[in-house]
Amino acid sequence: MSKDLTQSGTAGAGGSSLSSELFHAGVYKANQGRIVRQLTALAVWVIVALGCWRLYSFLPSAMGESSLAARAIPAALLAAGLWFGFRVVNWPRFADFLIAVEAEMNKVTWPSKDELIRASVVVIFTIFFLAITLFLFDVLWQFIFNFIGVTS
Known part of the structure; x- marks a missing residue:
């Protein structure tokens, strides 16, 4: 039975190769x-x-x-x-x-204009908050490493 399914499957939409399709106009x-x-x-x-x-x-x-x-x-x-x-x-x-x-x-379902604006504002402020947080962590670790003498 699986042999019949594979033979009928190759004759349909999935079985034609691109090279054979290049020479049709339909x-x-x-x-x-x-x-x-x-x-x-x-x-x-x-x-x-x-x-x-x-x-x-x-x-x-x-x-x-x-x-x-x-x-x-x-x-x-x-x-x-x-x-x-x-x-x-x-x-x-x-x-x-x-x-x-x-x-x-x-x-x-695409968002309305108001939903899009609200979501964009949330994303922008989240990215801004994360950038400030990462900057402060960088400054803190730089201060700690300078204090203990790891970096000069």
Whole structure:
């Protein structure tokens, strides 16, 4: 019976590898987890674009200003990275994770503005109090060590 479960489990969402998913154009569960998936794809695209921009600013000086490859390599990597960003959020295993993340985020009860301000004030004063306390302990131990001659 466990053999049947493992065989049926690999045929579903969890069994497809990322390398096989890179060559499909479909959108996995298009109406679920849209916001988190779009933000994740956007983050991947920004990282890829910044990397390609950095490469584009470096290659002309290394390969020569008029080199076609100095422009074509970052452009090809940008296109591949944009496609990868689109495909990775539609990879069934990762997409199911992002769908679950969005479902959990919808369950969160966010604090009101007044609660947020009160909690922030408590945290700021606690950190301030701990900083003053640690400073006083440091001064006290420094005085004790200087008094008994451990430090000069």
